[in-house]
Amino acid sequence: xxxxxxxxxxxxxxxxxxxxxxxxxxxxxxxxxxxxxxxxxxxxxxxxxxxxxxxxxxxxxxxxxxxxxxxxxxxxxxxxxxxxxxxxxxxxxxxxxxxxxxxxxxxxxxxxxxxxxxxxxxxxxxxxxxxxxxxxxxxxxxxxxxxxxxxxxxxxxxxxxxxxxxxxxxxxxxxxxxxxxxxxxxxxxxxxxxx
Numbered sequence: 082x083x084x085x086x087x088x089x090x091x092x093x094x095x096x097x098x099x100x101x102x103x104x105x106x107x108x109x110x111x112x113x114x115x116x117x118x119x120x121x122x123x124x125x126x127x128x129x130x131x132x133x134x135x136x137x138x139x140x141x142x143x144x145x146x147x148x149x150x151x152x153x154x155x156x157x158x159x160x161x162x163x164x165x166x167x168x169x170x171x172x173x174x175x176x177x178x179x180x181x182x183x184x185x186x187x188x189x190x191x192x193x194x195x196x197x198x199x200x201x202x203x204x205x206x207x208x209x210x211x212x213x214x215x216x217x218x219x220x221x222x223x224x225x226x227x228x229x230x231x232x233x234x235x236x237x238x239x240x241x242x243x244x245x246x247x248x249x250x251x252x253x254x255x256x257x258x259x260x261x262x263x264x265x266x267x268x269x270x271x272x273x274x275x276x
Contacts, residue, residue, distance in 0.1 A: 108269025214245030
């Protein structure tokens with residue numbers, strides 16, 4: 082059994098992203114994993130101030146909810162980042178959450194790959210939805226995920242479900258007309274399946 086933390090920066094409680102997350106969660110639970118959903122609409126997480134007062138072992142000075150979330154981050158085996166596509170990238174709520182990892186960094190005298198600090202190492206995955214479905218729709222978001230979370234922080238990528246073509250942004254969610262909910266369920270159910 083793995084501990085899975087899903088961090089959602091989706092905008093609508095029953096929107097495409099929420100439905101994709103629920104399908105993934107159902108898969109993880111059916112596989113026997115302990116899964117928790119952390120909606121950034123219910124937790125207040127501001128972006129990093131760049132003040133450096135948190136450096137190495139000190140909590141962030143901001144009086145929001147992030148310090149209460151840190152134990153959840155450290156205990157998780159897998160952190161899943163879930164977001165709708167906003168202006169061709171991850172939502173600002175998810176980006177603010179990622180920025181705040183700065184306060185859980187530890188000093189590293191021998192940093193690999195150009196890093197100058199180390200972070201708790203976890204597995205990670207990405208769930209995203211979009212109204213558009215061009216060949217380049219998720220390119221910038223995936224690039225940010227790959228560079229910031231995998232390459233820099235050092236997480237291990239377990240995969241992603243990129244659900245494009247889920248309906249007009251001004252209309253009702255239409256993800257149920259696609260096969261992405263089934264894909265997300267199977268992804269959750271098999272993410273730690275032994276080969």
